[in-house]
Amino acid sequence: MNKKTLKDIDVKGKRVFCRVDFNVPMQDGKITDETRIRAALPTIQYLMEQGAKVILASHFGRPKGKVVEEMRLTPVGVRLAELLGKDVKKVDEAYGDSVKAVISSMNEGDVLLLENVRFYPGEEKNDPELAKAFAELADVYVNDAFGAAHRAHASTEGIAHNLPAVSGFLMEKELDVLGKALSNPERPFTAIIGGAKVKDKIGVIENLLELVDNLIIGGGLAYTFIKAQGHEIGKSLLEADKIDLAKSFMEKAKAKGVNFYMPVDAIVADDFSADANSKVVAIEEIPADWEALDIGPKTAEIYRDVIQKSKLVIWNGPMGVFEIDKFAGGTKAVAEALAEAQGTYSVIGGGDSAAAAEKFGLAEKMSHISTGGGASLEFIEGKALPGVMALNDK
Ligand SMILES: Nc1ncnc2c1ncn2[C@@H]1O[C@H](COP(=O)(O)OP(=O)(O)OP(=O)(O)O)[C@@H](O)[C@H]1O
Ligand SMILES: O=C(O)[C@H](O)COP(=O)(O)O
Numbered sequence: 001m002n003k004k005t006l007k008d009i010d011v012k013g014k015r016v017f018c019r020v021d022f023n024v025p026m027q028d029g030k031i032t033d034e035t036r037i038r039a040a041l042p043t044i045q046y047l048m049e050q051g052a053k054v055i056l057a058s059h060f061g062r063p064k065g066k067v068v069e070e071m072r073l074t075p076v077g078v079r080l081a082e083l084l085g086k087d088v089k090k091v092d093e094a095y096g097d098s099v100k101a102v103i104s105s106m107n108e109g110d111v112l113l114l115e116n117v118r119f120y121p122g123e124e125k126n127d128p129e130l131a132k133a134f135a136e137l138a139d140v141y142v143n144d145a146f147g148a149a150h151r152a153h154a155s156t157e158g159i160a161h162n163l164p165a166v167s168g169f170l171m172e173k174e175l176d177v178l179g180k181a182l183s184n185p186e187r188p189f190t191a192i193i194g195g196a197k198v199k200d201k202i203g204v205i206e207n208l209l210e211l212v213d214n215l216i217i218g219g220g221l222a223y224t225f226i227k228a229q230g231h232e233i234g235k236s237l238l239e240a241d242k243i244d245l246a247k248s249f250m251e252k253a254k255a256k257g258v259n260f261y262m263p264v265d266a267i268v269a270d271d272f273s274a275d276a277n278s279k280v281v282a283i284e285e286i287p288a289d290w291e292a293l294d295i296g297p298k299t300a301e302i303y304r305d306v307i308q309k310s311k312l313v314i315w316n317g318p319m320g321v322f323e324i325d326k327f328a329g330g331t332k333a334v335a336e337a338l339a340e341a342q343g344t345y346s347v348i349g350g351g352d353s354a355a356a357a358e359k360f361g362l363a364e365k366m367s368h369i370s371t372g373g374g375a376s377l378e379f380i381e382g383k384a385l386p387g388v389m390a391l392n393d394k
Helices: 035-049 074-084 097-104 121-125 128-135 169-183 198-208 222-228 240-256 297-308 329-340 351-359 374-381
Strands: 015-019 053-057 088-090 111-113 140-143 165-167 189-193 214-217 259-261 265-269 278-282 291-295 312-316 345-349
Touching: 015 035, 035 053, 035 074, 035 169, 035 351, 074 088, 074 111, 121 128, 165 169, 169 345, 169 374, 189 198, 189 297, 198 214, 198 240, 198 374, 214 297, 222 240, 222 291, 240 259, 259 297, 265 297, 291 297, 291 329, 297 329, 312 329, 312 374, 329 345, 329 351, 345 351, 345 374
Parallel strands: 015 053, 015 140, 053 111, 088 111, 140 165, 189 214, 189 312, 214 259, 312 345
Antiparallel strands: 265 278, 265 291
């Protein structure tokens, strides 16, 4: 990487604004997967050992520029303190005089966690004033938030223009590992795209068609494609204004000779809940009042077979609502196929896919679990990541 890293600068006694990605899966105020917190520890511990005053900033969820009580970073601070074996002071703002006062009382090696940066409308707008306000808190900026590096926001991009700016260890490692896997990909190269963020991921699919031999679609975003094929999808997730785009992708795949795999069956439910009635149906037969919440067993078998014949697989986004056991089978089948595949380099991206691998006890069997979802996809697509571009050159 041609960007400066933490090892290139001296942080002793300095106030370091360290952007991390603590956007962890959470249910009822409990962290359900702490991969992203653990992944940030090497940088945080290094900063502590070097005698920096460590000021951590992160976003959590999508509060849209307002304070949302359930999206405070307080539970993350509690868990971080346990993992570090050290107090972590948490404040309820992310800049301003009261935060400055807390920072001025910090000792070398102390750790402070700021509030969710997305509580401020300027964050996602990359407002230069907010970037300046963040920068005023510190002497140095370290970006270790690989998972948010595809966002040009005030705490991931803007701030880097106001302070000496370097990457953290996690950022460096992610760019290194992903860069190596993709510089000359082994084939067959397969991408598996699932999850629920249809808007975010649909563009990615188009770019992946230029790179891969096989494209597997699952999760909530599959149903926009199924609809585009002319089937009814009941109450399944749909991005209606993307149907034509989905159609054009399927045509593009055909023209390019990319194998485009979509669910042939699904598990449908009459409610989005653990005690819903559910059944397996062929993909053309989703009942009007039901929604598809997982791929079906036939689809899982086909996907398993493709995965096992691949040399490089990137996987982003679960195949179904894996948080609920009865809709977890498809995601589990994909995770198992990846874990069992011999000689296949497997890269998992996305908070939820990583959480799923962890939930099924298969995380250790994957070649690389990236802490980035959208970020790893954009990197794979060959896009420049704003959070990386803004850092100082070596
Ligand atoms: N068929 C479906 N209908 C509705 N929701 C679904 C369906 N399949 C999966 N999901 C949901 O998608 C969510 C994950 O989607 P998301 O796109 O955020 O994936 P991700 O792996 O976390 O990627 P990223 O890190 O980029 O956000 C899960 O909470 C899961 O329950
Ligand atoms: O979960 C992620 O992919 C990152 O934390 C970025 O979150 P975002 O998609 O809400 O920007």
